[in-house]
Amino acid sequence: MKKALKIIVGLGLLIALIFVLKYFKDSNSKSVEDFKTAQPFFTSINTKTVATGKLNPEEEIELKPQIGGIVDKILVEEGDIVKKGDVIAKIRVVPNEQSLVGANGQIATAQLGYNNSKTIYDRNKALFDKGVISRQDFENSELALNQSNETLRQAKNNYQIIKRGSLSGGGSANTNITALIAGTILEIPVREGDQVIESNNFNAGTTIAFIADMSKMIFEGKVDEAEVGKLEEGKEIKVILGAIGEKEFPAKLTFVAPKGMEENGAVQFTIKADVEVEPSTKIRAGYSANAEIEMESRDSVMVIKESLLQFNRITEKPFVEIETGDGKFKKENVTLGLSDGINVEITEGVAEGDKIKVWNKASKEDNDDED
Numbered sequence: 001m002k003k004a005l006k007i008i009v010g011l012g013l014l015i016a017l018i019f020v021l022k023y024f025k026d027s028n029s030k031s032v033e034d035f036k037t038a039q040p041f042f043t044s045i046n047t048k049t050v051a052t053g054k055l056n057p058e059e060e061i062e063l064k065p066q067i068g069g070i071v072d073k074i075l076v077e078e079g080d081i082v083k084k085g086d087v088i089a090k091i092r093v094v095p096n097e098q099s100l101v102g103a104n105g106q107i108a109t110a111q112l113g114y115n116n117s118k119t120i121y122d123r124n125k126a127l128f129d130k131g132v133i134s135r136q137d138f139e140n141s142e143l144a145l146n147q148s149n150e151t152l153r154q155a156k157n158n159y160q161i162i163k164r165g166s167l168s169g170g171g172s173a174n175t176n177i178t179a180l181i182a183g184t185i186l187e188i189p190v191r192e193g194d195q196v197i198e199s200n201n202f203n204a205g206t207t208i209a210f211i212a213d214m215s216k217m218i219f220e221g222k223v224d225e226a227e228v229g230k231l232e233e234g235k236e237i238k239v240i241l242g243a244i245g246e247k248e249f250p251a252k253l254t255f256v257a258p259k260g261m262e263e264n265g266a267v268q269f270t271i272k273a274d275v276e277v278e279p280s281t282k283i284r285a286g287y288s289a290n291a292e293i294e295m296e297s298r299d300s301v302m303v304i305k306e307s308l309l310q311f312n313r314i315t316e317k318p319f320v321e322i323e324t325g326d327g328k329f330k331k332e333n334v335t336l337g338l339s340d341g342i343n344v345e346i347t348e349g350v351a352e353g354d355k356i357k358v359w360n361k362a363s364k365e366d367n368d369d370e371d
Contacts, residue, residue, distance in 0.1 A: 037323055037355035038308060044299045045338045045345055051271060051291040053221020055241065055283065057212035058274070059181065064205035067175055068198045069093040071190050076209070078188055082179045088209050091175040091196060103159040110152040117141070117148040183213040186285055217275045217283060219251055221291050222268040230295050231256050231271065238292040239275050243284075251275040251291065296338055303343040308356050309334070320350060321357035329357050 072092035076082060121141045128138040187210040190196065199205025219239045223231065235253040240246055255272035262268075273291060277283055309318045318336055321329035337345030350356070 035327070035329075036358045038305060038358055039355060040302050040304045040346060040350050040352060042300050042302055043343060044297070045301060045303065045340050045343060046297045047295045047338060047340055049223060049227045049293050049295055051221035051223045051293060053219055053271075053289055053291065055217050055219055055239070055275065055285070055287040055289045057183075057186075057214055057285050058216040058218045059183070060186070060210060060212035060285075061180055062210055063088060063177055063180065063208045064199040065091050065175065065177060065196050065208060066198055067091065067093060068196060069175065071192050071194045071196060071208070074188060074190075074192055076185050076188070078185050080185045082182065082185060082211065084179055084182045086179045087176050088179055088185075088211075089177045089190075091177060093175060099162045100159070103155070103162050106155040107152070107159055110148070110155040114145075114148040114152045117145040121145040177208050179211055181211060181213060183211045186210040186212050212285060214283060214285070215277065215279070217277050218254070219273045219275050219289055219291055220270065221289070222263075222270055223293075225260055225267040225269065227293075227295065228256060228260070228269040228271075231293065235293070237273055237294075239273065240290045240292060241283075241287055242290070243287050244281070247281070249275050249277060253293075298338055298345065301337065301345045302350070302352065303345050304350065304356060306339060306342060306344045308358065309336075309344065310359060321359065322350070323355040323357065 069091040071089060073090040075087055075089060082088070121144070124133060124138050124141040127133045128135065189207055189209075194206075196206035196208065197203055231253060233253055233256060237251050237253055239249045239251045241249070251273040253271060253273045255270075257270040260267040260269045271291070304320070308320055310320065311318055317333060319331050319333045322332050324330050332349050334349030335347045337347045339345065
């Protein structure tokens with residue numbers, strides 16, 4: 001009985017050992033099959049940054065009246081294209097009663113001075129013709145008459161300007177507001193009947209209209225401080241407008257701000273670029289736009305998929321696993337160069353023809369696509 005029991009136990013242990021060995025063999029075989037490899041390849045790498053901003057006219061002006069009054073007529077609408085000198089609006093002057101009284105008093109005073117000078121001149125002329133007074137006395141009286149006549153004329157002109165707004169003003173007493181440049185009417189912030197204030201050294205005045213030349217547009221955006229050091233004025237960039245179907249426009253960088261502004265904890269620098277707009281493309285001021293700027297570019301460099309990289313948890317240095325044969329891999333530290341987010345340049349640690357382990361599902365799928 002004991003001998004039979006020993007034989008049964010021995011057979012059981014043998015069978016169990018066979019199953020264990022087979023299990024480990026199958027497990028090791030599967031692990032080798034699960035891993036695929038990818039090889040480095042040569043390509044060009046371009047790194048880009050995107051600046052968000054707006055498209056605005058390069059030349060935009062505000063039209064302001066040179067005299068206060070009430071908007072009598074507006075002759076254009078927003079969106080109209082005007083030429084330089086076109087009448088945009090007419091201002092009706094509302095005279096100040098006190099100023100009118102003062103101007104009228106100046107006319108009366110000047111008239112009295114003129115009448116007195118005329119009387120003296122007439123008397124001296126008669127005496128000069130008879131040879132009673134000298135030529136100098138006569139010429140002095142003539143000069144006084146001319147001066148009093150000029151004073152009277154100026155007083156009347158002042159009265160006319162206060163009452164009607166201009167020397168040539170008619171019965172409607174209008175002052176014309178004309179376009180100073182050719183362009184498009186962007187906005188008219190006033191309406192007929194609104195009161196407006198004149199523009200002078202002490203007051204900015206009321207804006208009658210905004211006019212801009214829409215054929216000359218500029219991009220205004222902001223870039224992060226980490227990227228502004230790589231930008232130079234004169235650099236060719238690309239401006240993309242999402243409002244018109246992601247249409248792209250060539251542009252040239254013309255300004256990089258020397259001072260940054262902190263926004264949401266990050267320092268941003270303003271950039272500007274001249275945008276080449278096709279005449280057939282209808283652009284509106286204030287369109288949101290993105291500027292795509294190429295930062296660095298390298299041709300024919302050895303790269304690998306960035307998803308093949310692994311990082312040491314302690315040193316945080318990158319490494320890859322290179323196949324040595326028979327499904328075995330060794331870790332190899334690598335030195336990275338330029339990266340575009342998909343491919344990364346390898347300057348040290350990997351040689352052409354090396355087989356690198358694809359260690360996750362995402363990179364495995366990328367590798368299948370590449371194959």
